[in-house]
Amino acid sequence: IFFLLTVQAWIALMQRPRYGRKIADNRLALLLYVSITFVLGTISFVMNARYTEMIWIDLRDAPGGPLALIEDYMSYRINFVALATGHLQEWFMQALLLHRCFVIWNWSRWVMVPMITLYVAMIAFSIIVLVEASTGVAFYHIIMELAYLCVEVGLTVIYTVLVINRLFVMRGRMRQIIAQYDSSTYDTIALMVVESAALYTVFAIVFIVAFAMYANGITTLCFLSIGKIQGIAQLFIIIRVAQGRAVTHEWSTQSVAIPTAMAFSRSASDLTEMTDNERIGKPEQNTVQLYADSEKAREVTVSTTAT
Secondary structure, eight states: OHHHHHHHHHHHHHSOOSTTOOOOTTHHHHHHHHHHHHHHHHHHHHHHHHHHHIIIIITTTSTTHHHHHHHTGGGSHHHHHHHHHHHHHHHHHHHHHHHHHHHHTTTOHHHHHHHHHHHHHHHHHHHHHHHHHHTTOOGGGOHHHHHHHHHHHHHHHHHHHHHHHHHHHHHHHHHHHOTTOOOHHHHHHHHHHHHHHHHHHHHHHHHHHHHHTTOHHHHHHHHHHHHHHHHHHHHHHHHHHHTTOSOOHHHHHOOOOOOEEEEESSOHHHHHTSOHHHHHHSOOEEEEEEOOSSTTOOOEEEEEEOO
């Protein structure tokens, strides 16, 4: 699934969106991002797959059997490579979340400062984990891995809350201006953000609980899958951005003022020159049209018939 979504993201980023939608900004940067995360995720997967083969086939008769090999996970260099590439992949993925959050919040400082602080803390914890892992310490006994996971999940949850709040505020403002405003776009994007973050968040919480309780079986399963789960969730967002169906910087800065235009079909002097029979045959209509900046706003026409 991760590979297929990566290919779909590549195709979407390299072609023009249909139905006149806007081409994604920073398309080359997104292509580079998708390529880097795919390469890192693939390296991590290949290294883990190779070690799994060693556990159950090549070294099955080693002292202690497969369980001992799982405990001594970090004693083999290929596993350190898998851990390092997995952490690097998550650095890039969290950086993308931060960028999307900053765009939606129009680069507000009160949002940027705490989020960047958490991001730097996550990288610091990750480096500590990698340093300890390089010494051959058992992976399941690296306490900083638990702190790293907690900060990473916290970043994702805070990102989701901030984005959803911003979208609902924007939707509320448009509804105050236009009573019949179609807010389905905001609702769809909010649902997309929740759906993409929910699977990874639940999976990561299970990982944290299992790691804290030393449930090595569940921890291993989550460790081997969490990078792909997060990658799949973010690829859904990238594909939507590439197709021009995501929130852009213009959305977060658009003016709520609505220009109006009024057009009257006839002047008052024309009415006085008409006979009563002509007025009955050609009812007078005074039309007021409201045009909104948003493409979702509807034209409102108010007609009055002269008696």
